[in-house]
Amino acid sequence: MKLLRVIASGFKNLQDNTDINLVAQSKKTSEDKEYELVNIAEELYVYSTAAFIGKNASGKTTAIDLLDCCYSILGNFSIDNKHYAYDGVRLRIFFWQDGMIYRYDTELSADSTFGNKATFVNQSIYQKKYYKTKVNEIFDDEGFVQLTELGDLPEDTSKVFFILKKKSTAAMYFDSIGDGADTYQLLFKAMNTYKIPNDVLTNVISIFDETIKGFEKVDDHNYKVTFANEIKTLSDKELIYMLSSGTTKGLLLYIMVVASLQNGFDLLIDEVENHFHKTLVENIISLYKDKKVNRKNATLVFSTHYCELLDLFNRQDNLWVCSTDEKNCIENMYQSYDIRSGILKSKQFYNNTFRTAVNYEEMMNLKRKLMR
Template sequence: MKASRDNSMKDSLISPDGKKELVPVMALYGANAAGKSNVIHALLLMRSMVCGAYAKPLKGASLPQEPFAFTSAPSEPTRFEIIYYYKGIRYAYGFSFDKDRILTEYLYHWPNGREALIFSREKDRFEFRENIQEQTTLAGRTAENRLYLVSSNEWNCAQTEKAYQWFFEKLMESAETEMSLQATLAAIEKGGKEKRRIVEEILHADLGIKDVRVAGSREKPNILAVHHLKDESGKETEYSLSMGQESMGTQHFFARIGIWMEAMQKGAVLVVDEIESSMHPLLTRHLIEMVQDAAINTRHAQLIFTTHDTGLLDLSLLRRDQIWFAEKEEDSMQTDVYALTEFSPRKDENIARGYLQGRYGAIPFIGGGAAWEE
């Protein structure tokens, strides 16, 4: 998400340290089974191993490695690395693992603009730069199938705390799950400004809903969408529908908008697979424009999403360095991910038409020949 030298929409760029420029949005296109969702899944698996379901495996438990399937060679370790900013400080964190153990792990930061090691690990061998005695003790308490970034934070290690907090606070997923819905419900239940922002977005989306009310228990909430109807005389009457009776598009927007607003408020990185799912293209565009607008996105939230919606291939919406493609190599079944900037398109070029014509790759090949026989 590092910005290129593209001069378009410079106002939308964000700078976490006052020097480096980053794009707020990245769109990833590709055919079905091209591997674009795996880019999302890899990022979320990394988070899950730091602060999610796989963060605290029991001693001896297997790790969630899924090695490349299309090879007869022995499986290689899985490797992750991510470079990010937290409170203006740049971090580089990475690790590798197999089914049984963490093989390597490292964390660097740039507190004064210069690279400095926090820790490095090769199996059971650790290296530290600060607080060496205490961290050596913590390393001895770290099981071979656990990340040191996780175990050290359980003991309030100051050297790794902030790097860990980014995963916990700033990396979020918007999926069609109860988790996404709960963010919307929590905002409505808080009332005041939190609820007002949700209702304003629903009104802006022109879903016909004037208000949302929540009854029932926290375990079984009854979400009611309030509609106002007028008869021929102009008399207005209020009706309520259960959210389950609304259209799928309305339900998806309602479930998504809460976590969207939460990400904007936190300045988080929001990850979405198939952003257009069951929503009108204009609604999808509106959600993206919120993140692109520096006047709205004041806390530097970022959005990474996969999509098939060619209507978003618009250089008035996204810069050329914000549009990426995933293409699977037919012979090796490996996925190649590359940016639109590699093709140097003109600023006035019709990107959507060029993509559908196969100019940038990453589209399905629909074979010719007779599809039906008598």
């Protein structure tokens, strides 16, 4: 299964009919096919990496939340314990499965009977066989046949269940907030779930802290840490004070990267630069671009303020620019902007080509007030 596209209305503060298309749209060079694209069917390419950029409060996190919402439906057939309202959300989700293109339409609602879960109303599913000769028409209405008489399910369960049958991890979401001392428990739970050996964790921790030679779980709240000259057993609360927040979050993030790459599911990261050196972020991006590492066609999707990261992208159609007026607007760089290929994207970012510059005049107003 691979998420291809989502069109959404009524989601948080996004403009209606917000469209995020994860299928390659512009010309595909041999270099792009080697690094920035993954091939899921003959002539059908999606991105190995994709990013959302913009200034604060422009909708970057909302874009990641929208994708997470879709992945929750495709992976768990449900949406629960989210921090946004469900009522009034309308989704059209396109996905790939076993040689078929599927279109799933639904409206979301909230019903206190089901707790903090979304309920699905007015659901319909359409399918059509994929042909490489019609790769540019996969989202067109022509050819789609509605699937009827699928059966009945509880209102909090999506009818996508009848297509995908079995729950699986479609994507993992890593946010910029952090989970404090609980991070270590989440870390080892992920390692156990995705069968990641402890020597991988040892290697990961050395990236962040060269003084630590080993890190093992004793129980849910205690951990054995091996240093060059001693071994200590520390509680999670002691550990959170000994390790930096960047190291703590970095351990979980890199283990999620490993799980994503080894199992082929996508990874969503909100504010990828938060607590991390730019070199580490560049390294994560490079792992998804390397087909010897990313052998199962995983996709990395992230939001960022690091405009220099844009220069790692040869393409433009896997970049979205977020802005805000009364509503958050998400525009594809390839479709909405006339970008000169000879100029660095980061330079164009600073030159306000994407209308993402910080409001300098308001900064000066604040300075003048402070001076008074």
